[in-house]
Amino acid sequence: xxxxxxxxxxxxxxxxxxxxxxxxxxxxxxxxxxxxxxxxxxxxxxxxxxxxxxxxxxxxxxxxxxxxxxxxxxxxxxxxxxxxxxxxxxxxxxxxxxxxxxxxxxxxxxxxxxxxxxxxxxxxxxxxxxxxxxxxxxxxxxxxxxxxxxxxxxxxxxxxxxxxxxxxxxxxxxxxxxxxxxxxxxxxxxxxxxxxxxxxxxxxxxxxxxxxxxxxxxxxxxxxxxxxxxxxxxxxxxxxxxxxxxxxxxxxxxxxxxxxxxxxxxxxxxxxxxxxxxxxxxxxxxxxxxxxxxxxxxxxxxxxxxxxxxxxxxxxxxxxxxxxxxxxxxxxxxxxxxxxxxxxxxxxxxxxxxxxxxxxxxxxxxxxxxxxxxxxxxxxxxxxxxxxxxxxxxxxxxxxxxxxxxxxx
Amino acid sequence: xxxxxxxxxxxxxxxxxxxxxxxxxxxxxxxxxxxxxxxxxxxxxxxxxxxxxxxxxxxxxxxxxxxxxxxxxxxxxxxxxxxxxxxxxxxxxxxxxxxxxxxxxxxxxxxxxxxxxxxxxxxxxxxxxxxxxxxxxxxxxxxxxxxxxxxxxxxxxxxxxxxxxxxxxxxxxxxxxxxxxxxxxxxxxxxxxxxxxxxxxxxxxxxxxxxxxxxxxxxxxxxxxxxxxxxxxxxxxxxxxxxxxxxxxxxxxxxxxxxxxxxxxxxxxxxxxxxxxxxxxxxxxxxxxxxxxxxxxxxxxxxxxxxxxx
Numbered sequence: 092x093x094x095x096x097x098x099x100x101x102x103x104x105x106x107x108x109x110x111x112x113x114x115x116x117x118x119x120x121x122x123x124x125x126x127x128x129x130x131x132x133x134x135x136x137x138x139x140x141x142x143x144x145x146x147x148x149x150x151x152x153x154x155x156x157x158x159x160x161x162x163x164x165x166x167x168x169x170x171x172x173x174x175x176x177x178x179x180x181x182x183x184x185x186x187x188x189x190x191x192x193x194x195x196x197x198x199x200x201x202x203x204x205x206x207x208x209x210x211x212x213x214x215x216x217x218x219x220x221x222x223x224x225x226x227x228x229x230x231x232x233x234x235x236x237x238x239x240x241x242x243x244x245x246x247x248x249x250x251x252x253x254x255x256x257x258x259x260x261x262x263x264x265x266x267x268x269x270x271x272x273x274x275x276x277x278x279x280x281x282x283x284x285x286x287x288x289x290x291x292x293x294x295x296x297x298x299x300x301x302x303x304x305x306x307x308x309x310x311x312x313x314x315x316x317x318x319x320x321x322x323x324x325x326x327x328x329x330x331x332x333x334x335x336x337x338x339x340x341x342x343x344x345x346x347x348x349x350x351x352x353x354x355x356x357x358x359x360x361x362x363x364x365x366x367x368x369x370x371x372x373x374x375x376x377x378x379x380x381x382x383x384x385x386x387x388x389x390x391x392x393x394x395x396x397x398x399x400x401x402x403x404x405x406x407x408x409x410x411x412x413x414x415x416x417x418x419x420x421x422x423x424x425x426x427x428x429x430x431x432x433x434x435x436x437x438x439x440x441x442x443x444x445x446x447x448x449x450x451x452x453x454x455x456x457x458x459x460x461x462x463x464x465x466x467x468x469x470x471x472x473x474x475x476x477x478x479x480x481x482x483x484x485x486x487x488x489x490x491x492x493x494x495x496x497x498x499x500x
Numbered sequence: 501x502x503x504x505x506x507x508x509x510x511x512x513x514x515x516x517x518x519x520x521x522x523x524x525x526x527x528x529x530x531x532x533x534x535x536x537x538x539x540x541x542x543x544x545x546x547x548x549x550x551x552x553x554x555x556x557x558x559x560x561x562x563x564x565x566x567x568x569x570x571x572x573x574x575x576x577x578x579x580x581x582x583x584x585x586x587x588x589x590x591x592x593x594x595x596x597x598x599x600x601x602x603x604x605x606x607x608x609x610x611x612x613x614x615x616x617x618x619x620x621x622x623x624x625x626x627x628x629x630x631x632x633x634x635x636x637x638x639x640x641x642x643x644x645x646x647x648x649x650x651x652x653x654x655x656x657x658x659x660x661x662x663x664x665x666x667x668x669x670x671x672x673x674x675x676x677x678x679x680x681x682x683x684x685x686x687x688x689x690x691x692x693x694x695x696x697x698x699x700x701x702x703x704x705x706x707x708x709x710x711x712x713x714x715x716x717x718x719x720x721x722x723x724x725x726x727x728x729x730x731x732x733x734x735x736x737x738x739x740x741x742x743x744x745x746x747x748x749x750x751x752x753x754x755x756x757x758x759x760x761x762x763x764x765x766x767x768x769x770x771x772x773x774x775x776x777x778x779x780x781x782x783x784x785x786x787x788x789x790x791x792x793x794x795x796x797x798x799x800x801x802x803x804x805x806x807x808x809x810x
Contacts, residue, residue, distance in 0.1 A: 142603060168653050169626045169648065174789030219572045221601030228604065234710070237571070244574045266673045268571055269718075276645050277672045277722060278701060280808050284621060287810030292673070293704065300685060300694040302533055308700075313687035319679050321604075325789040396676070403682035 099368050101340040103159075103257065106356045108137030111353050112147045112158070113248045118354045118452050119361030122157035123147075124190060126346060130162035130170070132214070133346045141180055157187035161346075163212040164495075165270060165284035166193050182207040190235065197229075208232055210257065214270040214284070219478050220248040227254045230259030235342065238264050238324070240271045242397045246336050255339040260326040261356055261384075262344020264395060266292050266406075293320040308444055308479040320407040325392035327384045330363045330494060331374055333397070350438075351419035354495055355387040355450070362454040379397040380454075386417045387498070421475070421482070422448055426489060433486045435475075439499055442474035449486065451494035459487045507735075508742040510565070510640050510663070511759050514543030518747075519553050526763025529563035531596065531744070536574075537583060538567030538596070539620070540671055542748050547583075550591050559593070569598030569618045570716050571676075577601065581609050588613050594638065595725040598622075603635050603733045607752050614638040616663070620671065621645065625738060626657035633660050639742070644670040644726070649802040661741035666728040667758060668746030669710065670802065675719035680713050696749070696794075708796050712747055721748070724800040727789060730782045731801060732769050750794075761774060761785065 097375045104120035106112035111297060115123045117486045125147065137223045139147065144158070148375035151158050154194040159183050164170060166375060174196055177263070181189060181205035191197055200346065201205055211217060211226050220236040225235050233255035240258075263274060270285060274291035281287030293317035298304040310317050324344070324467045327331055333341065341364075343356055359380050379433060392407040418439040426432035441447060465483040466472050475482045484496075509528040513519035519530050525593075532553060533541045544554065550566065557564045566587055570576065578750035587595060588611050595602075598619035606612065617623065617632045629640040642662045644649055650682060655662045691713075699720065700708040710721040728735065728743075733799035735743065745762060747755040769776040774781075793799060 165622055166628070167651050169625075171625060171627055174631050192705040193622070193628055195625050198627055198631055216571050219577055219601050221577055221604050222599055223570070224604045225600040234646075239571075240573070266677060266679070267673050271571075271674045273645050273672045274623055274720065276803070276808060278704065281643070282804065284624075284808035287808070296699040296701055297697050297711075298680075299700060301698060302725070306698070307792070309687070309689070313689065314686050316702075319675070319685050321677075383619050393743040399681075400606035401677055401684040406679075406682055406686070408683075408686050438660050483580075 098337075100334065100338055102357065102360055102364060103340050103342045104353055105134070105262075105346040105348065106147070106353070107140065107145055107346040107348070109143045111137075111350055113150055114350050114354045114493070115124060116151055116154050116156045118357040120156060120189070120280050120343075120357050121487065122159060122340070123151065124161050124342075124346070126158040127177070127181070128198065130164050130166070130174065131287075132163050132284075137260060141184060144181070144184050144186065152185070158185075159188045159190055160186050161190045161212070162196055163192040163214050164403055166195050166216070167285070171195055171286065174199035176205040178207055188233070192408075205324045205344060210235060210255075213259070213383050216270055219244070220251045223248050223254060223256075223486075224254045227252050230452075233257055233339065235259075237268060240397050242332055242336060245246055245333075245338060249337050257322075257334065257340035257342055258338050259324055260330070260360065261324055261332060261345055262470065263323050263390070264350075265322050266321045269481045293318065294322070300415060302305050315408060316410060318406075319342060321395070322391045322393040322400070322405050322407060323388065325388075325394045326394060326397065327359060327363070327392075327398070328376055330360070331367055331371070334364070334367055349419060351417065351495065351497060352387045352389075355383060358452060358454055359383050361444060361452075362366075379456075383450075383454075383456075385414065388414050389416075390414070390462065398436060400429060406435060408472060414426075416500040417497045418500050419495060420498040421484075423449070423490045423494040423496065424481070424492060425452075426486070426491060428489065431486055431489075432483050433490050433495060435482050437475040437478060437480045437482055439498065440476045442498070445496045445498055447496050449488070449490055449494055451498050455494070457488045501504050505736075505739055506565070507611065507740060508663075509759070509762055510742055510744040511755065512542040512745070512747045513553075514752075515545075516549055516553060516556070518543075518755065520556060520750055522747075522759045523557055523560060523562050525564070525756055527745075527759050529565060529593070529742070530557060531565045531567050532569035535594075535716060536579070537570055539569050539598070539674070539716055540719055540748060541567055542715075542746075547586055547590070548630065550587070550592065554590050554592055561690060563809055565594045565596055565616060566592050567596040569596050569620070571674075572599045572601050577605070580605055584588050584613065584785075585611065588638040595695070596641065600635075606636075616641055619726070620674075621749060625650075629654065629658045629660070632718060633658060639663055641744075645803045645808070648734055649804065651740070652802075653802045654798075655738050655740055656789070663742035663744060664735070664740055665726060665736065665746055666743040667726055667762065668750070669721040669725055669748055669797075670746070671719055672709070674717060678713055678718040679718040680711060697705045722802075724798045724802070725793070726802045727799040728801060728804065729785050733773065733777065736766070736769055754792055754794075758789070761788060 192212035298317040320329035423434040616639035
């Protein structure tokens with residue numbers, strides 16, 4: 092039985108810093124997840140000070156969006172100091188929920204901020220409905236599923252347990268069960284489960300067959316390194332399948348990713364969700380959405396475990412696939428309707444003659460060639476080479492603050 | 501110091517024959533199971549073999565624990581209640597679990613059996629273990645990536661018994677994917693699960709990470725074999741309740757010799773710690789292990805004396 096869902100799920104986007112948070116929300120995310128300075132897994136992401144969080148929450152509130160904080164480390168004893176106070180601060184700031192993997196932090200959160208909502212992280216590898224039920228019994232309102240579950244399994248979870256389910260729809264993935272890999276710890280002494288992951292799974296290895304007369308290097312024989320790198324998840328072509336299950340929150344991975352990535356991917360999924368719910372019966376995939384997703388793709392794309400168990404075709408071997416890469420060339424700050432001139436803050440160098448594309452929320456797009464560039468003093472220049480320099484560019488269609496200009500690398 | 505303290509020495513067994521041998525040379529308990537429910541069992545035990553193992557071990561006052569700590573998916577839940585009921589009927593001494601599904605399942609069948617908690621990489625601090633203790637676990641099996649100091653702090657903080665691994669290889673990676681099969685398919689070769697395989701890391705000379713597939717996916721094991729036989733003092737002084745030898749991928753004679761040695765070393769430490777700590781004795785332990793240690797398997801002390809960064 093497929094019940095037609097008439098409630099839109101939440102579109103949940105990553106935000107590695109305050110600027111990314113604003114873009115994610117402006118481009119259509121209903122909620123963002125961020126990391127604080129402590130207890131989060133992305134040690135190298137920008138991460139938020141309490142001050143940044145306050146500003147982020149204020150910005151989000153203006154759009155009716157929510158901010159979640161990932162506190163998803165697997166803690167060692169010494170990491171627990173200050174956890175209660177940390178959660179209390181998050182609650183006071185107006186953070187809507189925390190994403191936790193380690194039950195120690197559930198305890199700390201309940202003591203420090205009893206009213207702060209807790210979501211169980213994908214790092215806890217929730218892969219069956221009884222485990223979902225366990226967390227429901229613990230008073231947890233939402234679980235983030237393991238990336239190893241299929242749509243069929245999600246369906247059964249939804250049928251058997253009344254709880255909010257959050258599932259990934261896009262982004263990079265651990266090839267292991269998340270949280271069950273300590274390759275990085277063993278190979279580099281960097282603790283993956285506390286934010287130090289060295290991505291050892293994506294390295295090249297030799298595979299040996301061990302016989303009684305010694306070992307044979309299979310990789311050398313085949314001239315192909317053994318590797319365990321996964322393609323990236325994308326449900327762009329299949330979103331209705333997950334929408335129809337009544338999944339409550341659709342999550343995009345990538346707190347380390349660029350503004351261009353976040354804005355582009357959020358924009359596409361926002362468009363798909365809205366189009367579907369406007370008229371589910373007549374929903375049709377638009378190739379432009381798929382093309383757009385590829386402009387932010389860093390690896391080939393897969394549906395991972397959602398339909399079938401992944402095979403070698405869902406992994407990356409040998410040289411990386413050639414995917415055209417795009418740069419975030421400029422941010423629109425202002426637009427003068429009379430002169431059709433946009434004020435653009437340079438984010439990557441662009442010059443006269445470049446083929447560029449403007450895009451903005453609601454899947455607004457147009458392409459043009461750069462004909463003329465003026466610098467802040469109004470002097471005509473051939474190239475905008477200085478980072479963050481303010482330029483004026485003549486545009487073929489209206490643009491608005493927060494629209495972006497991209498350029499093929 | 502409690503004079504009656506005697507740590508439990510646990511071994512794994514591939515079959516009934518090895519189980520009997522290892523119990524006879526000094527293991528206090530044996531961990532067994534089936535890959536349909538447990539992670540990285542050394543051999544698959546069907547229920548009738550578990551029954552025979554239990555009868556044998558109980559006759560000599562020893563314990564049997566059933567490993568069933570797989571990350572379960574919906575379809576695995578179908579068989580689980582029956583399996584657990586049968587284990588309870590057989591009167592095994594504990595089940596080793598790592599998936600929270602076990603708690604609602606036990607509630608549902610309304611039976612009880614000691615649950616030992618082993619979620620592998622996730623058992624890393626005492627507050628976590630206190631949480632699971634409040635759900636009813638009867639033993640905390642700690643992650644291997646912990647410093648000994650941290651283990652001692654955990655032991656001092658939690659009321660339930662604590663178990664750690666002291667010897668053998670450890671698991672460092674689990675994927676649900678068939679990563680070996682996938683690779684062989686990619687290079688258009690064929691893989692049979694009987695093949696013994698290992699990975700070598702490009703930048704690490706002579707590295708040897710065993711890799712294999714079973715119904716739980718792909719597993720990668722540590723480059724070194726953990727060996728704490730010369731460092732039993734801090735473990736036993738801390739009163740760690742159970743210490744475990746993992747006999748995976750080792751010969752029967754090796755496992756028998758290792759259990760024998762640990763039995764001897766533990767007993768000597770408990771009766772005469774000065775003798776145990778003497779240069780001559782520790783040296784002899786080292787030499788006796790070196791004489792049976794496979795050439796391609798280095799020994800080390802894992803993370804027990806190592807700093808990690810993050």
